[in-house]
Amino acid sequence: MQNQFKRATRLILEIKDVASRIPQHVSEGILNVSILRESIKIEIPSNMLIRKDSAYIVIGGLTGLGWEVTKLLAARGAKIVISLSRRFPSEVENRRIENIKRIRSTYLWHKKVDMAKKEDLDCVFARLLRNLGITKIRGIFHGAGVLRDTPVKRLTTEMFDVPLIPKVLGTWNLHRVTENVDLDYFVMHSSIVSLLGNRAQSNYAAGNAFMDAFAHYRRSIGKAAQVINWGLLSVGMGADQNIQAINAMNGFYALSKHDIGNAMNCALITNKVQFAVADLNTSLLGRKFEKHLESSHIQLHDGHADLVNALPEHMENKDQSLQSWVDFVKLCAASILSVDQSEIKDTSILLDFGLDSQKAIELINYLFQSSQIRLAVVYLMTGKNTVTDIAGYFLSKLTKEDATCDDDFISESPSSLELHYFDLYESDSNNPHFTITLDFTASWELNSAEKWKTSLLNLILINPELRTIFQKTEPGQKRADKRKLVLDIEDVCFDFFKVSSNDELQKVFKEVSKFDPHVDIPIKVMFWNSPTCGALRLILNHCCIDNGSV
Incomplete structure (x- = not known):
């Protein structure tokens, strides 16, 4: 499809070139193409990006x-989407595959293969081509990646190769096995690290830089190719809230799923060979790079003191307790940052001693190992909180003096009523007040489990409440350390149980009706069919669904 648009562009330019050589005195009867410019852009319409009769890998x-x-x-x-990876799908992933078929009418195949082994990849592609028959493969989307973050001074050859192999060898093998395939897309997912750098990710940056260059190489030989340099994403490796918080302090903000989809559409429509997508605070990044240059003399430190037994003892006097925690934070920070403890004052800000994102993680882990209190990352990386402030955070957690009430805290937090039902769940997961049960009978014409499952998935699609779970957060981030999260319909794990009789329905109901609101969507269904009618039982979790909603 893209080749057709390229040919159209070349044709228009040829027309312009011919017209420019026509003498002025005979131009009266000639089509006027003087308004054309070589920079004219012809973009693929959004509704024509993906062929409905084709397969994509x-x-x-x-x-x-x-x-x-x-x-x-x-x-x-897309008619068929084929996933390739080094492992078999999990149970959750198999459910997602089923959702794609039911909701989108797209067949999702999965094949296990190691991209670094050309012979294995050849075999998989040969089988795919046989199974696809007349269906053509029209696109490759290559996003394999592995991290092995290590400062350059500590890198071994083996560490350097780990992120390099899927990026370099995987890309080259895909290029080789698709040499004779007429592709609309050959999209490689690179990282903004290859453009901006990261002192702990030189190996990862090198692998992505290869992808960047390879996209230009493929274009130079007339083949489809694009590379997208992604910034921090809210999925995959960037889904961890600690990672997002640390990066935000450094000027990198996570792109939402909505942003990712829009960026993908834009990249495919414009067909640029290289496309960078990131949410950055450029002024903050500039200051960060300057600080890195100033602190480049700091030596790496391989060992830390044994801090486990240094935890402050509880004291009745609040001031004494706070000072004990101040000394404890100093001790931990001095070990991580390789400085003398006497250099760190009560009013010191740890960023001034060379604290970066990697060392912040180490410090958080050491403090947690000793105290079993998880320090919020923002306390370390904002550059506003002193050692005394950090110590006060620990003390407030012990004395339960956390009264956070700002807008960010309230946004996506559970309501008071939802927390009430959480209390019921945590005190007794079998509490009958935690669930709502509805029974229906279905006539013979609708007595089909598959029809009901597809219909209920569509019901879940149009009702976000039925796709809501409560994700655990870092202490103090949200009310009760829980965040309401609405899942995409493809990510929903919908429990639909088929039983053989009404007796079996009653027998297994008690076990089926158990919910974990952190992972389970608030609806489960049991179905029993007979030659004349069917019975449908909806089990709803009260955390998201009240009687009025029903």
């Missing part, structure tokens, strides 16, 4: 960014 298509691409392709009407 996504490397790592069941997790992270690959899964977002798979969902986009299915939503655009």
Whole structure:
């Protein structure tokens, strides 16, 4: 499809070139093309991006960014999406595959293969081509990636190769096995690290830089190729809230799933060979790079003191307790930052001693190992909180003096009523007041489990409340350390149980009706059919659904 648009562009330019050589005195009867410019852009219409009769291959298509691409392709009407990875799908991933088929009418295949082994890749592609028959492969989306973050001074050859192999060898092998395939897309997912750098990710940056250069190489030989340099994403490796918080302090903000989808559409429509997508605070980044240059003399430190037994003892006097925690924080920070403890004052800000994101993680882990209190990352990385402030955070957690009430704290936090039902769940998960049960009978014409499952998935699709779970957060981030999260329909794990009789329905109901609101959506269904009618039982979790909603 892109080749057709390229040919159209070349044709228009040829017309302009011919017209420019026509003498002025005979131009009266000639089509006027003087308004054309060589910079004219012909973009693929959004509704023509994905062919509905074709197949598309996504490397790592069941997790992270690959899964977002798979969902986009299915939503655009791809006939078949093929995921390739080094492992078999999990139970959750198999449910997602089923969701794609029911909701999007797209077939999702998965094949296990190591991208670094050309012979294995050849065999998989040969089988795919046989199974696809007349269906053509029209796109490759390559997002394989592995991290092995290590400062350059500590890197070994083996460490350097770990992120390099899927990026370099995987890309080259995909290029080789698709040499004779007429592709609309050959999209490689690179990272903004290859453009901006990261002192702990030189190996990862090198692998992504290869992808960047390879996209230009493929274009130079007339083949489809694009590379997208992604910034921090809210999926995959960047889904961890600690990682997001640390990066935000450094000027990198996580792109939402919505942002990722929009960026993918934009990249495919414009067809630029290289496309960078990131949410950055450039002024903060500039200051960060300057600080890195100033602190480049800091030596790496390989060992830390044994801090486990240094935890402050509880004291009745609040001031004495606070000072004990101040001394404890100093001790931990001095070990991590390789400075003398006497250099760190009560009013010191740890960023001034060379604290970066990697050392912040180490310090958080050491403090947690000793105290079993998880320090919020923002307290370390904002540059506003002193050692005394950090100590006060620990003391407030012990004395339960945390009265956070700002807008960010309230946003996406559970309501008071939802927390009430959480209390019921945590005190007794079998509490009958935690669930609502509704029974229906279905006539013979509707007596089909498959029809009901598809219909209920569509019901869940149009009702976000039925796709809501409560994600655990870092202490103090949200009310009761829980955040309401609405899942995409493809990510929903919908429990639909078929039983053989009414007696069996009653027998297994008690076990089926158990919910974990952190992972389970608030609806489960039991179905029993007979030659004349069917019985449908909806079990609803009170955390998200009240009687009025029903």
